[in-house]
Amino acid sequence: MQYRKLGSLDWDVSVLGFGAMRLPVIENDPGRVDEAEVWNHPQVSLLLSGMSTMQQVRENIACADRSDATLLSEEDLILVNAIRQEYRRLVPVPCTNCKYCLPCPNSVEIAAKFEHYNNANIYDNPRAPRFHYSNLSSDQQADNCVECFECEEKCPQGISIVEYLKKAHALLGEKR
Numbered sequence: 001m002q003y004r005k006l007g008s009l010d011w012d013v014s015v016l017g018f019g020a021m022r023l024p025v026i027e028n029d030p031g032r033v034d035e036a037e038v039w040n041h042p043q044v045s046l047l048l049s050g051m052s053t054m055q056q057v058r059e060n061i062a063c064a065d066r067s068d069a070t071l072l073s074e075e076d077l078i079l080v081n082a083i084r085q086e087y088r089r090l091v092p093v094p095c096t097n098c099k100y101c102l103p104c105p106n107s108v109e110i111a112a113k114f115e116h117y118n119n120a121n122i123y124d125n126p127r128a129p130r131f132h133y134s135n136l137s138s139d140q141q142a143d144n145c146v147e148c149f150e151c152e153e154k155c156p157q158g159i160s161i162v163e164y165l166k167k168a169h170a171l172l173g174e175k176r
């Protein structure tokens with residue numbers, strides 16, 4: 001699960017990683033910084049996040065129990081915002097990997113396609129994402145989409161999934 005997109009950045013994106021390394025580590029989990037940023041607002045009393053296991057529920061409850069509107073300094077918050085802006089600039093598909101778009105009636109692994117596509121753009125190098133994409137069965141690849149739009153109706157992010165699947169296949173597929 002990757003509902004904490006800022007958290008998934010910490011060491012993955014070298015341009016952003018240098019900034020992220022300066023952020024505090026909360027409870028030995030760099031991914032908790034983005035939750036701390038939300039809890040840092042005194043008016044926040046509830047934080048909803050996508051959870052798919054009981055362990056994730058427990059972790060989120062523990063994080064909420066430790067929440068404090070002064071957990072991050074002003075400098076930390078400025079850095080979090082700068083990293084967020086750079087991430088949004090680099091990532092074409094704002095997919096959080098919630099997988100609410102699944103299952104696809106045509107077996108397309110939508111979230112995985114977007115992860116490969118985003119990584120190709122973040123690193124400005126599609127070589128590894130193309131390799132991973134080529135190892136998928138043909139029915140899981142993005143060109144298997146028949147534009148039924150079921151996924152778009154389910155997507156809480158409002159992503160134009162069909163259009164992005166076409167772009168992902170154009171970049172990652174064999175017929176590029």
